[in-house]
Amino acid sequence: MSAGLHVLPSExxxxxxxxxxxxRRWLQPSVIRGKWWWRRMVVAYSIIFLxxxxxxxxxxxxxxxxxxxxxxxFSILGYxxxxxxxxxxxxxxVGLFLTIFFTTALFGRAFxxxxxxxxxxxxxxxxxxxxxxxxxxxGKAHKKGMNAFRKAIRLAAYVFFCWAMANTFISYFVGxxxxxxxxxxSPARHPIPFLVQLGxxxxxxxxxxxxxxxxxxxxxxxxxxxxxMLDRQSLIVSYxxxxxxxRGKVKKNQTPSTSAVGDCVDCRAxxxxxxxxxDIRNGLQMECVNxxxxxxxxxxxxxxxxxxxxLIRYSSxxxxxxxxxxxxxxxxxxxxxxxxxxxxxxxxxLMSKKSFDAVVLRQLGAPFxxxxxxxxxxxxxxxxxxxxETETTLDIKVANAPDARIxxxxxxxxxxxxxxxxxxxxxVMPRSAFSHGGFDAQIRITSSTGDERTLLCRLLGPSNPxx
Ligand code: SF4
Ligand code: SF4
Numbered sequence: 001m002s003a004g005l006h007v008l009p010s011e012x013x014x015x016x017x018x019x020x021x022x023x024r025r026w027l028q029p030s031v032i033r034g035k036w037w038w039r040r041m042v043v044a045y046s047i048i049f050l051x052x053x054x055x056x057x058x059x060x061x062x063x064x065x066x067x068x069x070x071x072x073x074f075s076i077l078g079y080x081x082x083x084x085x086x087x088x089x090x091x092x093x094v095g096l097f098l099t100i101f102f103t104t105a106l107f108g109r110a111f112x113x114x115x116x117x118x119x120x121x122x123x124x125x126x127x128x129x130x131x132x133x134x135x136x137x138x139g140k141a142h143k144k145g146m147n148a149f150r151k152a153i154r155l156a157a158y159v160f161f162c163w164a165m166a167n168t169f170i171s172y173f174v175g176x177x178x179x180x181x182x183x184x185x186s187p188a189r190h191p192i193p194f195l196v197q198l199g200x201x202x203x204x205x206x207x208x209x210x211x212x213x214x215x216x217x218x219x220x221x222x223x224x225x226x227x228x229m230l231d232r233q234s235l236i237v238s239y240x241x242x243x244x245x246x247r248g249k250v251k252k253n254q255t256p257s258t259s260a261v262g263d264c265v266d267c268r269a270x271x272x273x274x275x276x277x278x279d280i281r282n283g284l285q286m287e288c289v290n291x292x293x294x295x296x297x298x299x300x301x302x303x304x305x306x307x308x309x310x311l312i313r314y315s316s317x318x319x320x321x322x323x324x325x326x327x328x329x330x331x332x333x334x335x336x337x338x339x340x341x342x343x344x345x346x347x348x349x350l351m352s353k354k355s356f357d358a359v360v361l362r363q364l365g366a367p368f369x370x371x372x373x374x375x376x377x378x379x380x381x382x383x384x385x386x387x388x389e390t391e392t393t394l395d396i397k398v399a400n401a402p403d404a405r406i407x408x409x410x411x412x413x414x415x416x417x418x419x420x421x422x423x424x425x426x427x428v429m430p431r432s433a434f435s436h437g438g439f440d441a442q443i444r445i446t447s448s449t450g451d452e453r454t455l456l457c458r459l460l461g462p463s464n465p466x467x
Contacts, residue, residue, distance in 0.1 A: 015217055016277035016287055027213055027277045028138060031131065032269070034296025040113070044120040051117075052164075055171040055179075060389065062418065067173050079350070080418055082385060084357060091346045095339060100222075102335035104229040108236040112222070112289035118207075118215050119289060121165070123275060126208045129157050155209075162204035166197055213276050216289050223286055232317040233329055237290050239270075239281045239312050241320070247281075263311050269301050270294035270312055280312055354451040355388035356415075360443055363424065367460040376431045376461040377407075382423045382445070386415040392447045396425060399442040399454060404429045427459060434461030 017025045031037065057064040059078035066075040074081040074089075081089055103110060112119060131138045133150045171179045174193075187194035207215070216223055230236070244264035264281065271279045273293040278285050280294045292314075299309040319325045363379035371377055386392050391414050398404035407426040415421045433439050439459045446452045 017213065017217060025277065027275065028130075029127075029273050029275050029277075029293070030138070031127075032273055032293065032296040032300050034299055036292035036296050040292065041124060043114055044124040047115060047117075047120055048125070052168055055168060055176045063175055065172060066175055068175070069173060080387065082357065084359075087349055088346060091342050091349070095342050095346070098335055098339050098342070101229055102332075102339065104226060105231060105234055105331050105335065108230055108234045109223075109226050109288065109290045110235070112216065112220075113291040116289070118220075119275075119291065121161075122208060122212065123291070125161055126158065129154065155205075158205050158209055159201065162208065163197075163201045165204055166200035169200065170197060216276055217287055223289075226286070231329070231331070232323075233326055234316060235314050236284055236316060237280065237288060237292060237295060237312065238284065238315045238317075238320050239264075239294075240310070240315070241281075241283075242322070244281065244311050263302070263307055265301065265305065267301055269297040273297045284317065353387065354447075354453060355386070355449050356392060356394075356445075356447050356451060356453070357385040357387060358445050358453050358455060359383045360455050360457045368462075370431070370462075371428060374431060375428050376434060376459070377426050377428045378459045378461075379424070379426050380457070382425060383420065384415060384423065384445075385420045386417055386447075388447075388449055389417050390449065391416055392449050394423070394448070395446045397444045397446075398427060398429075399444040401429055401433060401439070401441060404433075404441070429459065429461075431461055434459070437461060437463035 017027060019025050054065055055063070062075050062078050062080065064075075064077065066073075068074065072083045081092075083089075100111070133154050167179060170193075182190050182193050182197075240263075244262045246261050247264035247266040248261035249265055268279075270281070271277075271294075273296070274280070275291055275293065276287040276289060278287045280288065295312045295314070298312040302309045302311055316325055359382075361381045361383060363381055365379065367378075369377040369379070382394075382396065384394065393414050394412055396406050396412075398406070405428040407428060409424045412423055413421055427441065427443075429439065437460060439461060441457050441459050443455045443457050444452060445455065
């Protein structure tokens with residue numbers, strides 16, 4: 001701010017990371033390695049390990065997870081979903097959202113603190129790097145400036161981890177084999193993927209070195225949604241106001257009964273560890289990501305003062321206000337019931353799927369051709385996706401016209417597992433079969449594995465069959 005400019009203090013806290021003068025308050029939370037921190041650490045490193053491992057895993061020869069957007073094929077647990085699997089994909093998406101609602105109703109914003117990629121990487125990869133480089137000066141180094149050598153090491157470490165993260169993320173969309181090919185080839189042979197890798201790495205470096213907790217505070221929609229998904233019984237990290245207030249300093253081994261103050265000694269340890277910069281003593285706040293660091297910090301203080309731990313703990317809004325707590329409530333039955341129904345529908349649809357998908361399309365050009373014998377020829381294409389585990393060949397017939405003749409431009413190819421083939425073919429029928437310029441053919445396709453599909457297709461012909 002320029003000298004002489006009078007800045008009015010804001011009447012309320014706008015953002016925990018915003019100073020009164022409008023500048024950013026940089027957060028460099030300290031860490032308390034309590035029981036919750038160790039548990040989160042195990043979960044975080046397991047998730048990060050799985051993130052790197054999954055692109056290398058296969059299931060029945062297919063990638064465990066491959067979201068091939070360009071080819072519009074999504075492989076999950078060995079099953080390939082196509083854009084035509086609209087119902088299955090819709091069921092998956094609805095199921096995912098319901099699972100999030102259910103988890104939030106049960107455990108509050110547990111995802112943010114225990115599974116969100118931002119939190120996992122920030123708190124268990126990037127912040128430990130900073131703490132290691134800054135040593136005991138962590139928290140002060142930002143103000144006075146880290147020395148250039150340490151800054152260079154920090155930048156190199158950020159770029160390395162962000163590059164690894166970006167490449168692994170990309171491998172979920174293109175597959176590991178494709179990614180390895182890009183690694184060994186010159187970037188000139190694949191400029192666009194190379195730029196995507198660079199851009200994503202740069203975006204991650206920007207995020208983890210600059211944007212950081214702003215994602216949780218101002219950008220992430222889940223934080224906003226939580227207020228409607230939480231209820232008064234949901235598990236939240238909360239401060240026991242009745243036990244802690246009035247807060248104040250007391251001597252060691254003094255108890256609230258002899259000091260006339262509550263158990264909170266106003267040491268602000270819970271605030272210093274908070275990665276979003278809030279004070280949990282102000283009650284439930286949208287910025288709280290349920291990371292449990294304030295629980296560990298306060299338990300540590302209480303232990304040193306020989307007082308019971310749990311002044312900050314997992315609780316619920318009702319329990320905090322001394323109202324009856326009811327763990328079992330209608331939504332805890334509603335969500336799993338709907339999820340179960342969706343699951344049953346999903347597997348029923350999945351099981352009813354044939355070993356191949358097929359669609360009949362018209363060839364470009366004339367709608368039909370009259371042959372030298374006076375018959376009507378329709379030129380068509382059959383697009384087939386072999387979803388089975390073995391190679392297959394096909395037989396095509398017109399089920400409701402036994403005298404129809406099927407012609408092929410070339411021999412019907414053998415279709416490999418999980419491959420899509422387009423087979424041009426023609427149907428020749430006597431012109432007497434056509435009325436009002438068309439014939440509704442039932443095209444029956446039988447695979448060598450014994451599966452059968454009947455597709456409806458309107459064949460075109462002369463509007464007057466006798467001329
Ligand atoms: S850490 Fe515990 S005692 Fe210290 S200020 Fe926070 S709530 Fe109070
Ligand atoms: S208030 Fe506590 S649980 Fe919430 S984000 Fe801050 S430290 Fe984590």
